[in-house]
Amino acid sequence: MIISTIARELGVPEAHVRATVALLDEGNTVPFIARYRKEATGGLDDTQLRQLEERLGYLRELEDRKATILAAIEEQGKLTDDLRALIAACESKARLEDLYLPFKKRRKTKADTAREAGLEPLVDTLTTEQDTDAEKAAAGYICEGFEDTKKVLDGARAILIDQFATDADLVGEVREEMYRRGRMSATVVEGREQEGAKFKDYFEFSEPFTRLPSHRILALLRGEKEGVLHLDLDAGDDEFYQGLIADRFDLDVTASTWLADAVRWGWRTKLYVSSGLDVRMRLKEHAEAGALDVFATNLRDVLLAAPAGQRATLGLDPGYRNGVKTAVVDPTGKVLATTIIHPHQPQNRWDSAVRELADLCATHGVELIAVGNGTASRETEKLSHQVADLLAKAGGRKPTTVVVSESGASVYSASSLAAAEFPDMDVSLRGAVSIARRLQDPLAELVKIDPKSIGVGQYQHDVNQTQLARTLDGVVEDAVNAVGVDLNTASAPLLTRVAGISSTLADNIVGWRDEHGRFPSRRTLKDVPRLGPKAFQQCAGFLRITGGEDPLDASAVHPEAYPVVRRIAKATGLGVADLIGNSRVLGSLNPADFTDDKFGLPTVTDIIAELDKPGRDPRPEFTTATFKEGVEKISDLTPGMILEGTVTNVAAFGAFVDVGVHQDGLVHVSAMSTKFVEDPHTVVRSGQVVKVKVMEVDVDRKRIGLSLRLDDEPGAPAPKPQRGSAGGGNRNSGNRGGRKGRGGGQGARGNAGGRPAPGGSLADALKKAGFGN
Template sequence: MTQSPVVKSVNARLAEELAVREAQVAATVRLLDDGATVPFIARYRKEITGSLDDGQLRTLEERLGYLRELDARRTAVIASIEEQGKLTGELRTALLTADTKSRVEDIYLPYKPKRRTKAQIAREAGLEPLADRLLADPTLIPEDTAGDFLNDDVADAAAALEGARHILIERAAEDAELVGATRTKFWADGSLRTSPASADVAKTPAAQKFRDYFEFSEPFEKMPSHRVLAVMRGEKEGVLALNLEGGDDDVYHAMVARTLGIDLSAAAPATPWLATTVKLAWRVKLMVSAAVDSRIRLKQRAELDAVAVFAKNLKDLLLAAPAGTRTTLGLDPGFRTGVKVAVVDATGKVVDHCAIFPHQPQQKWDQSKAVLGALIARHDIDLIAIGNGTASRETDALASELIADIKATGTKAPVKAMVSEAGASVYSASAYAAHELPTLDVTIRGAVSIARRLQDPLAELVKIEPKSIGVGQYQHDVTPGTLARSLAAVVEDAVNAVGVDLNTASVPLLARVSGVTDSLAEAIVAHRESTGPFRNRKALLKVPRLGPKAFEQCAGFLRINDGDDPLDRSGVHPESYPVVRRILDRSGITLAELIGDERALRSLRPSEFADDRFGIPTVTDILAELEKPGRDPRPAFSTATFAAGVEKVADLTAGMVLEGVVTNVAAFGAFVDVGVHQDGLVHVSAMSDRYVSDPHEVVKSGQVVKVKVLEVDVDRQRIGLTLRLNDSPQQRGGQGGNGGRPAPKVKGEKTPPHRTNNSGRREPTPSAGSMAQALRDAGFGR
């Protein structure tokens, strides 16, 4: 009797994957099934989960969904095969131990209801015994043997042999072990080769951005995600032809022959016919299947990498330093249509707006400066936020001149900063913007958004669909659902990490708080507008449809400044207030005296206040919160200063050292805005003297950095930068330079430094000459 396989439960599999105890997984799964969110579990249920962090929890949540879908599909497949009366013990075991959806489908393939195939028609015509006979005895002459199987449905020997071949080909194509083995080998040994879709297409201007891929090949396993998505975009646009190759066909022929029981070396009459069958089984069925599988794996891996890059950049951008509650002048630059101007007060409320026309064709420079000067004086403006789009440097020059004039009078001048416009137009035309700013023109709404982004990037960016923010790597080539789920999680984690002011937060911001839906967010704002500001967290329970469960999930992340209870402005959850009272009773001091007293708080032992419900992790978090209640985890605000007179790519020269802002981080490097309307690229190889596997180890979106210009290609609008300020530059194409040849070595110049790779070997850092190729390899063509 065959022993039933020991099938691991979903919880056991998750515990093994995450390298944690099964009890931790089981507890977390119960919380998730009960409607708890990841931020809530990570922050307020540490005792239950064993202090799993938000990254582990996100992975657990994602894998839980996959494994449950796998189990559901496995159950359905077993039931289907059982209904057909074909479920054997061995087959059940194979299905129960299958660890992926694709493995389940491979096993199910021979039993899956399908339209009549050529092999099925051949079986119905009685040709399966012919196939088996030729397999069993290759000494038979195929044509002679086939004569025994002629009937009304089989006209001649050729037709009989063709039908028998279809049966054998299908048999090979539906063998789960063979399918799995050929897919694995195809992926391990295979490569992607690209070429122009046609000679005519290759000559078109649209095809030039893909010309580095006209003759290109790379192994599947080594091909980075950005190149996969780049060539797939080229294929989608009709520029490139993609060919997936699996290596030596003879190896696959041997695998097919072994599965079917064919000796390809036998000198027998039926061997040529059997050999042709093997080749067709590989070429027509198995190779196609393996190629499709490899293509899917390439795309999925590339998408996962692209989503991970986007998620990291989005998190950095959302958690960028806020300028704070300061009156801000927002400028949305433009030439012909003018510069749109909006003034927002410390709370983000619009208090003034207009348009000025300092640039061509109107050239009202002095008049524009006077208008801005009057606004600054009237509203006591602290900050000037300038959008980084068209005419941004010209507008920045206007602001610089105005600030210099103000300082010359001995008056305190505002601080200016360049702000990313990415997604601002999406917000301006959105339904929410129309509801929030109904009396303002769409163009002015953009200036308002730019000003608010400087005050609080997180609060403003949550109003925009994440994929429109523009900090991704080929995000438009990623499956929308995959991208949306990941980015939604990033936004949720960022919002809850910072906390939300309950009395000022917008509907989009509130809707990202743990446990708060869009409708609940609207209800909270409506209640706030009708009854006035919330005085305490308990008042949330008076909001229609906000019950105890939603209150449990959201209360700890909502802050009330200057409310009835000082704890309401902290990250201490209301359910834990009794712990604070217990601390106060034992300490013999008031809450006002304890809050912020670092010495007193650090002298307390968390174990003395822990109980069955609130353990040491929670008490430790409470004491940390009381040290700095409502602290903002984001960094201090700082701005970059762009070089005067450097306003376009042609103004750049190799060797310049500039200050800039990281706008995007990709797998191959980081894009930096140095104030010339075209971001430059710091390739990953130019980020440090040590080996860098992930650019996020060195920089993040929004970071102010100093870079050296390595090379400039004015014709192609490409800028090569380095974070290593001792690197040797070169000039490329267009604007002077040396036509792309390596820069001549200066007398006394040091040999480029070495860096150490992951295996500990020293390898030379790329020179400026090789940087051009690095840029092309990176798919640099923004």
């Protein structure tokens, strides 16, 4: 059942799902399966495999829970064939728990006490003979604990309400209808208006559950958690739900005021409460899933950002009072020199700083200067340009200055990993080393930092931390293995992210390298302590050796497939080394001619493509943004300016862009294209260099509104995006997002994912979503 369910959900043949599950159960990693077992999986990529793996875990947990519940009900002697069939057919944990409700052990309730007193026959009478006089019927059931007819009828009502609350079909239907029909409403907690100003757009707010986007749900929940907002789950028309209850139990509430009262009480005291809790959980799960998707996409983009390459680099970690921390690294990332200069206030040793940096650059042949984008960044960038000009005038090499995100650099500096790597280096200087290295190779450096500290998340502290860690670890693993790792230069943290390599094995690889020198071939990995056949199978294809004994070791061809390459080389009459990169010969080959029982068409096709461009890097070419001269702080901005900047983060409602003023501007999703944009990630990605127009500037609140549509005019009504190809239509976007909520006006609130209402502020979308506050 699990196999068929996953196959149906993913839209792939059951045979491929079954084979993939078997591979996972054998201990194979997702990157290995995705790249080297395409015949078995039908070519599922790493994203699909992650989805399959997650769904497999859920469904297996569901099956385990079914077994537990079946055993518990059977122990009570209440398991029927029909109930067993219903439980077996469950595809969700919510439905399963609904079925288990009547049999679940619980504290003694009023209904249990009433049943023990023998009031159940009275309930049967009142629900089957509905024109019965309730008072007269109750008189015959007076007993200890139920000394008058009112108490008897209250007991009978408790029994009937308990029946409502434990009817699986009714509970499930009410829950679904509440989610489909209900709304989330928010009001400000009295007296918290000023403290909770960042949630101002939610002080009077209402929106249907089905239209609440991820970021808005998390903002509302955060506002509630901080004691600023009061949230109310409005289910809709009470009479509708009461009608569902009456219809389910075939009750004529017009024939009996007692039945009408019981149905009303059952809805308000039981089903509304339980359904409300379920809806909250469902909304939170939906919001967390959305936040995780945003975080994963942004993290993938940052990790796979273009590397500047192996060039000597000067890293500058800017600062005022404590100076600019400086580190020079060679093309391999080895630290050559460190120092601290004080060009800015209060010391103002500008000229000496220029001379010192110029001397460092000349001495070590620096080609790149990486400037962290924190405090004093623009001033330090100006300093680096003066250093470059001085070197050029002296006839030396003029280094290129690049502003680099320093998110997480301080976290790395204080980490045990940095302490082990630079035990004798001052903590403040380690950040400069990290900044320099992340320009050379972002992936190799950022794997040393907890992904949550890289600064590309959305409400990352509000989501399930276990799920967050699992998701981000998968992203890092997939990114590292997509690029590949140089076995002879990779650090232990980078090696740990390679498929099949644990932290212990990573340390052992580095230890072997320190003791024996370079790895001459991939097969030498087998000499590493505790690196057995399974680990070798998983990791070997992702580890590269340049200039080794076998030219194939520099490629992504797995050692198990080397015999295929030998056959291809023999058929062409060339040696393996002559075959590699020979596009003319490789382009003339028919992959089907080299398949066998072990290696099918997908694998052979991949092998030929890899031979054509061995070890190709999937990352884009290196480019940098050029910040406008004279624009160094937010007060330097004026509406209408066209600037170049770098996308630092992409959220569900837009993208944040660094234009060089220490405060990222927001390009709202509605200002990204003339077409309707459903997902901002279809237009921009983290790390991308873009041109933007400044639409509005609020210096006091540090808000910058930007547009990717360079023909937009500040202050003019924003053109309505047309439904079209840019990301597709979005039912949760556009003017629908700005529809008036209960008790609220039509301002910028509610427009995340759509076009701002007239007069609405693009920059206020940041506050509206509670993002970054």
